Amino acid sequence: MSYRELERRYGFEVYTKRDVTLVRGEGATVWDDMGREYIDCAAGIGVASVGHANGKVAAAIAAQADTLITCPGSFYNDVRARFLEKLIGIAPKGLSRAFLCNSGTESIEAAIKFARFTTGRTDFVSCMRGFHGRTLGSLSATFKKEYREPFAPVVPGFSYVPFNDLEKMAAAVTDRTAAVIVELVQGEGGIRVADAEFVRKLRGLCDERGVLLIVDEVQTGFCRTGRMFACEHFALVPDIMCLAKAMAGGMPIGATLCSERVRAPVGRHGTTFGGNPLACAAALAAIGFMEEQALWEQAAEKGDYFVRRLAPSLTGTVREIRHLGLMIGIELKEKATPYLAALLDRGVIALSAGPTVIRLLPPLVISYEQLDAVARLLADVMRAGAARSATASEEIPR
């Protein structure tokens, strides 16, 4: 059986699959099992920021695998200790401790539990179009009802307000609200950047009402937006910051960073794999690489360069291009899926973010040559799409 058939036969399918079997990567390039090359503008959904097969990360994983892979949280560990010191060292000042876990959704679950315990309140407010994960707590904070409804009832006490609407936020926050949960650039929700004024006033609102502010930097964190963390664009210090994805160069990891105000009861929350030395060694290497290469600067420059290259060549199919660093959304006036398929045919892997947005999250080490190629191929598929819709509209009698 082919790899595809094996996955189809034995995998419990919850994904809509694309018809490609990826077997190898290097930098921003990946290869399929037939040896075909692709420019990877998905990066494992915003994970491989330091590039696929990053030498530093690979060497750190190999050395740690040879030394100690697992060590429970109930024991101290040398690598975990060094990683925690590094993580808090680069975090916005005011975030002074980190709970380590294995994914974005787990980092949000911990944030929800810590916020309830700290405040003694039960409720949460998040934003429309927000995405925070798929386990029941984080799913409850996630707006899209298609994700929540098949698994109802989700956790009670969650409400949603329009993104960037402080008035609606102020009305939704009550004396039962433990925390507000927001992304500073909505990723799955279509690459929508928060207004600076909204963020500033939201911090004030949370302080006034004794509500914790949880910022979900799972997708924006670790240089993607042109800063180490998106919080830095807003000079924002949240009470809790959730991280995952790019932190360990592709190894599963998550972290919930907390201010001194946030508390959790000892012995009442934990994880088997969280803070394992293998992931911590990978994260130390990945963050070391980000710092050496000033990867945030690369993301900022390359994002601006790409959008400058792309914008003039786009057709009337495009409604808007939004970006912060190398977190790029191209909103179309029609469905994005056919364009993603056309890009894949031309050797570019891209993502969607909602029905009409093409989302690009390439490795931050992507070359300018590759960015030029992606811009050119995007313009090609847009032109072909525009030609197709022109023909289609001619065919349909009005």
Ligand code: PLP
């Ligand atoms: N939060 C945000 C902003 C995300 O983009 C994601 C995943 O895409 C998550 C949380 C959930 O992370 P994970 O898939 O690692 O559970």
